[in-house]
Structures are given as C-alpha cells and as structure tokens.
Amino acid sequence: MSASVARTDASSAPGVAAAVEARKFSFWYGEKQALFDIELSIPSNGITALIGPSGCGKSTFLRSVNRMNETLTDIRREGDMLLHGKDIYGSGVDVVDLRSRVGMVFQRSNPFPKSIYANTAYGPRINRGLRGRALDEVVEVSLRRAALWDEVKDRLGTNALGLSGGQQQRLCIARALANEPEVLLLDEPASALDPVATQRIEELLFELKSQLTIVIVTHNLQQAGRLSDRTAFFYLGRLVEVGPTDVMFTRPREERTEAYITGRFG
Amino acid sequence: MTDAAAPTRETDPLGVSPVAAAMKASLHGDRIYHVLTTAFAAAVPLLLLLIAISIGLAAWPALSLAGLSFITASEWDVAAGQFGAAPAIYGTLVSSAIALVLATPLALGVSIFLSEIAPKWLRQPVGFLVDLLAAIPSVVYGLWGIFVLIPLMRDPVGPFLRETLGLAKTPMFSGPNYGYSMLAAGVILAIMILPFISAVTREVLLAVPRSQREAALALGATRWEMIRDAVLPFARSGIIGGIILGLGRALGETMAVTMLIGNRPEISASLFAPGYTMASLIANEFSEATSDMHLSALMAVGAVLFVVTLIVNAIARWLVWRVTKGAR
Numbered sequence: 001m002s003a004s005v006a007r008t009d010a011s012s013a014p015g016v017a018a019a020v021e022a023r024k025f026s027f028w029y030g031e032k033q034a035l036f037d038i039e040l041s042i043p044s045n046g047i048t049a050l051i052g053p054s055g056c057g058k059s060t061f062l063r064s065v066n067r068m069n070e071t072l073t074d075i076r077r078e079g080d081m082l083l084h085g086k087d088i089y090g091s092g093v094d095v096v097d098l099r100s101r102v103g104m105v106f107q108r109s110n111p112f113p114k115s116i117y118a119n120t121a122y123g124p125r126i127n128r129g130l131r132g133r134a135l136d137e138v139v140e141v142s143l144r145r146a147a148l149w150d151e152v153k154d155r156l157g158t159n160a161l162g163l164s165g166g167q168q169q170r171l172c173i174a175r176a177l178a179n180e181p182e183v184l185l186l187d188e189p190a191s192a193l194d195p196v197a198t199q200r201i202e203e204l205l206f207e208l209k210s211q212l213t214i215v216i217v218t219h220n221l222q223q224a225g226r227l228s229d230r231t232a233f234f235y236l237g238r239l240v241e242v243g244p245t246d247v248m249f250t251r252p253r254e255e256r257t258e259a260y261i262t263g264r265f266g
Numbered sequence: 267m268t269d270a271a272a273p274t275r276e277t278d279p280l281g282v283s284p285v286a287a288a289m290k291a292s293l294h295g296d297r298i299y300h301v302l303t304t305a306f307a308a309a310v311p312l313l314l315l316l317i318a319i320s321i322g323l324a325a326w327p328a329l330s331l332a333g334l335s336f337i338t339a340s341e342w343d344v345a346a347g348q349f350g351a352a353p354a355i356y357g358t359l360v361s362s363a364i365a366l367v368l369a370t371p372l373a374l375g376v377s378i379f380l381s382e383i384a385p386k387w388l389r390q391p392v393g394f395l396v397d398l399l400a401a402i403p404s405v406v407y408g409l410w411g412i413f414v415l416i417p418l419m420r421d422p423v424g425p426f427l428r429e430t431l432g433l434a435k436t437p438m439f440s441g442p443n444y445g446y447s448m449l450a451a452g453v454i455l456a457i458m459i460l461p462f463i464s465a466v467t468r469e470v471l472l473a474v475p476r477s478q479r480e481a482a483l484a485l486g487a488t489r490w491e492m493i494r495d496a497v498l499p500f501a502r503s504g505i506i507g508g509i510i511l512g513l514g515r516a517l518g519e520t521m522a523v524t525m526l527i528g529n530r531p532e533i534s535a536s537l538f539a540p541g542y543t544m545a546s547l548i549a550n551e552f553s554e555a556t557s558d559m560h561l562s563a564l565m566a567v568g569a570v571l572f573v574v575t576l577i578v579n580a581i582a583r584w585l586v587w588r589v590t591k592g593a594r
C-alpha cells in the first residue's frame with residue numbers, strides 16, 4: 001500500500017485502477033452548466049488538492065463523487081464517474097453503500113447535537129449494525145485516527161456542540177473515518193478554523209494519507225502546496241491542469257495555472 | 267456608541283456638528299419609541315392580570331363554599347348548592363388527550379410527508395388544504411359531527427373497536443354506544459387541532475439545517491434514517507411545542523364539543539359514554555344561571571379552565587424557547 005507513492009502520474013501507471021476517475025464528466029444545475037467534460041484520475045492513497053477560483057466547480061466535482069448532488073432537484077450530468085473502476089452512477093449501485101465507502105467532511109463542521117460517542121458511532125451503527133464492545137472499539141480507533149481521543153476520552157457522553165470549532169471538525173473527520181471509507185472528500189475543511197486548529201487538521205490528513213485516498217478542496221494555496229501530492233486546477237468549470245504538486249507549483253504547463261498560483265487572479 | 271470617535275472629525279468650530287445634532291434627534295425619537303413600546307408591552311400582562319383578578323373575584327363565593335370539593339366532587343346540583351366540577355374537568359382532560367393521541371401521529375405524518383417526501387408541486391396544495399381545516403368554524407364541525415361522525419361512531423367504529431379488535435371486554439370500550447360520546451368529542455377535536463400541530467411541525471422540520479441532513483446522508487444514512495436520526499431529534503422540542511399549542515386549543519374548544527359529547531356530568535371509564543367538559547358546562551348553563559351563586563360557580567369553572575390552559579401554554583413557551591436556544 002504505502003509503496004504506491006502517489007507522486008507518479010496515474011496515467012503512467014497502467015493496470016492500476018484509479019481510486020476515483022472522472023471521464024468526460026459534465027454537470028448542470030438547471031440550465032447552468034457547472035462542470036465541462038472533466039477528465040481526472042485520482043490515484044489510490046495520497047492527497048489530491050482541488051484548487052481554483054470561487055465558483056469554478058470544485059465543490060460540484062467533490063459532491064459528484066459521493067452523489068451528494070443528487071439531493072438537489074433539477075440537476076443533470078453526463079459522462080462517467082468511476083470508483084475503483086466501477087461506475088458509481090451505474091444501475092444497481094446502492095447510493096447508501098457508496099456514501100458509506102466515500103466519506104465527506106464539509107466546510108462548516110456539522111456534528112449532530114448528540115454526544116461525542118453517538119456522533120462517532122453513527123455510521124458503524126446504521127451501516128454495519130455494530131453495538132456494544134465492537135462499537136466502543138471503532139469509536140476509540142476512529143477518534144484516535146482523528147487525533148481527538150486524548151482530548152475527549154473522559155467526556156464521550158457530553159454533547160458534541162460543546163467542543164471547540166477545531167475539535168468539532170476533527171470529530172466530523174472521526175465520524176467519517178468510523179465508516180472505514182476508501183476515499184475521504186474534504187471541502188475546505190479548515191477554512192473556518194484558526195491557524196493552530198488548521199495545523200492539527202493538516203497533520204492529521206498527512207498521517208492518514210498512507211491509508212486512504214484523500215481529496216481536499218482548498219482556497220489556501222500554501223496548504224495545497226504543503227499537504228498534497230497532486231494538485232488539480234479548476235477554472236470556470238473546466239479542469240485546466242493536473243499533476244504532481246511540486247511540478248504544478250514550480251513549472252505549470254498552462255499559463256492560467258501559473259497566473260492563479262502566483263496570485264495574478266482569483 | 268463605539269463609533270463615538272467618528273463624528274469628531276466632522277465637528278465644526280462652533281461645536282455643533284450636523285452629525286451630532288442628527289444623533290441627538292434620533293436619540294430623542296428613540297426615547298419616545300421606547301416609552302410607547304414599553305407601555306404597550308406592559309399593557310398585555312396588565313390586561314391578563316385584570317382578567318385573572320376579576321374571574322377570581324367572581325369565582326370566589328362558589329369556590330369558598332365548595333372548597334376543594336369543587337375539583338374533587340362529582341355532584342353538580344345548583345339548587346342544592348353542590349358544585350362538584352370533577353366530571354367536567356375529567357371530560358376536558360380526557361377528550362383533549364384523545365384528540366392528542368389521534369392528531370399527533372397524523373400531524374407528524376402529514377408534516378414529514380409534506381416537508382421531506384412529497385414532490386415539490388404537491389407540497390403547496392396539500393399544505394394549503396391541511397391549513398384550511400383550521401378555517402372551518404367550530405359550529406360547522408359540530409353539525410358535521412352530528413350528521414356524519416355520530417352515525418359513523420354507532421356503526422362501523424363501535425362494532426369495529428369492540429368485535430373486530432376484540433376490545434369489548436375492556437372498560438374503555440364497554441357499555442351502550444349512542445354515538446354522542448367522549449370518543450366522538452375527541453375525534454372532532456383531533457380533526458380541529460390537526461392543522462395547528464401540522465403547521466408548527468412543518469415549519470420546524472423545514473428549519474432543520476441542510477448541513478444536518480447532509481451530515482447523515484454523507485455517512486450512508488437512508489432517507490428514513492436521515493429523518494429519524496437527524497431531522498426529528500433536531501426538531502423535537504419545536505414539535506412538542508406544536509403539540510402543546512394544539513392541546514391548548516383542544517382544552518378550550520367549546521361549540522363542536524358541546525354538540526357531540528352528550529353533556530352528561532358523569533365520570534365513566536367507557537369512551538362510548540357521554541361526558542361533559544368545562545367549556546360545554548359553561549356554554550350550556552350560562553343562559554339559565556340566574557342566581558349569583560350559580561354564576562359564581564360557572565366563573566369558578568372558567569377559572570379552573572383558565573389555569574389549566576395557562577399552565578399548558580407556559581410549558582409550550584418554555585419548550586419553544588428551549589429549541590430556539592438549542593439551535594444556535
């Protein structure tokens with residue numbers, strides 16, 4: 001697992017199915033087209049950052065990977081979205097099962113107004129029917145993986161809304177991890193947090209990246225540079241360029257990428 | 267007050283800046299506004315207090331004569347000076363309880379359907395029809411009850427409950443069934459409070475943040491699991507508030523209940539037996555109450571009803587306050 005260093009371009013590793021692969025994927029909100037023919041391959045494990053100016057379709061892409069956009073009305077899509085080689089929009093795909101395999105963390109942390117334990121236990125409870133000791137164990141492991149265990153282990157029964165903003169966001173990550181997802185989608189997970197809390201989240205993602213595929217939307221280019229193995233640049237609903245992060249940040253092929261990264265627009 | 271530094275830049279040599287003058291004028295306006303609104307706000311509790319005091323005074327002769335037996339005794343004989351309002355109090359509570367038991371699940375179902383499940387084009391019209399139930403006058407409900415509900419109570423409902431469900435042996439469903447009954451009153455009340463519970467519940471459900479729904483869905487919840495685990499718990503206190511507001515209406519409802527409950531001041535375990543409520547007792551006897559003591563007794567019934575309703579509304583307020591506080 002850890003041998004598959006994600007710095008190599010996915011296209012140069014034939015035979016290995018990408019974790020997520022978009023093929024000519026387009027998306028419409030009503031009349032408005034938000035994504036145009038996206039061709040993007042996200043290799044297994046490692047961190048892929050999605051960057052681009054506001055409104056360019058990053059969230060739309062992310063929410064297409066766990067079919068979250070389907071909760072909206074009047075939407076339309078074309079093309080394919082593959083998860084480990086299987087079309088997630090294919091007939092016979094169970095969207096509930098899909099969402100338990102593809103975790104999502106939102107920009108504003110959204111814990112349930114329940115106990116820390118109940119929040120973390122929610123996924124395994126409804127998806128795997130875990131109870132008792134087995135559930136306790138999953139809760140502890142997940143909170144440890146989210147680097148939150150030591151801070152909350154003495155008050156698992158207290159309401160999650162009593163946690164700080166950064167702790168709440170890590171709880172949301174723990175809650176997603178408790179489902180043991182293959183892919184973790186994060187939509188600007190640290191944009192509402194202070195630098196210290198942000199750093200905690202970044203360290204956490206860095207630790208997790210050997211175990212699962214992480215896709216993170218961020219407006220913070222330093223964060224993308226520090227954290228990610230690959231970076232994809234979106235602009236006006238199109239994927240302009242994707243590649244290893246160091247290449248994208250030093251020698252981008254496209255002029256628009258360079259302009260965005262050097263801060264000339266966006 | 268925090269931007270007090272800003273106007274100084276505009277202060278002219280004479281020391282009277284237009285900004286300061288304007289601020290002063292608006293402060294003056296503020297004060298008038300303040301005094302007026304305070305006066306209006308104070309008038310409402312004052313009015314409530316006045317009503318309470320006058321009812322209390324008028325009720326006093328009967329209450330002091332009957333003492334605690336007013337709410338415990340069952341004999342209501344004006345000529346003999348016996349004022350036992352227990353059957354009416356019992357009837358008010360039981361008919362309202364029946365109404366809640368029937369209306370709450372129905373209202374919840376309708377609201378969940380309308381806010382979560384129904385296609386968009388269906389929500390407005392069906393919601394409007396449900397709301398329309400609240401617009402039907404009480405006396406019309408009563409008439410409908412006499413001509414439709416009471417015969418139904420006699421025929422399919424009574425036999426269905428007793429024979430088909432085998433409840434004939436239970437005291438709640440035994441005894442003669444004339445149609446006019448506690449059950450008929452409870453059913454009509456249920457229909458009448460349904461739109462109120464449903465309207466509040468629908469609002470509360472729609473106010474559950476999208477982020478809560480998405481949190482559940484993103485973890486692999488089905489739609490039903492999302493409603494059960496994310497939407498309903500979040501809306502719980504608000505829903506309870508709605509139910510209690512409905513209860514408040516049921517407790518005081520007069521006309522339709524008076525027309526259907528049978529007006530017999532007896533406490534009976536059977537729901538098929540006729541009963542009485544505080545509101546119908548007042549409505550029935552008010553026109554023939556000639557003696558001062560009789561009037562005072564009716565006032566005392568009113569006072570008890572007032573207190574019960576007040577308590578119920580206070581609980582509703584508290585619950586709604588709790589949900590709005592919890593939502594932040």
Ligand SMILES: Nc1ncnc2c1ncn2[C@@H]1O[C@H](COP(=O)(O)OP(=O)(O)OP(=O)(O)O)[C@@H](O)[C@H]1O
Binds near residue numbers: 034057060
């Ligand atoms: N629910 C919606 N209904 C209609 N249009 C939408 C909806 N959500 C997004 N859009 C539109 O789709 C386009 C892409 O939006 P999206 O949220 O994917 O952008 P984004 O890259 O995530 O932006 P940001 O960085 O501001 O979060 C925007 O033009 C936006 O206005």
Ligand SMILES: [Mg+2]
Binds near residue numbers: 058059060187
């Ligand atoms: Mg976005």
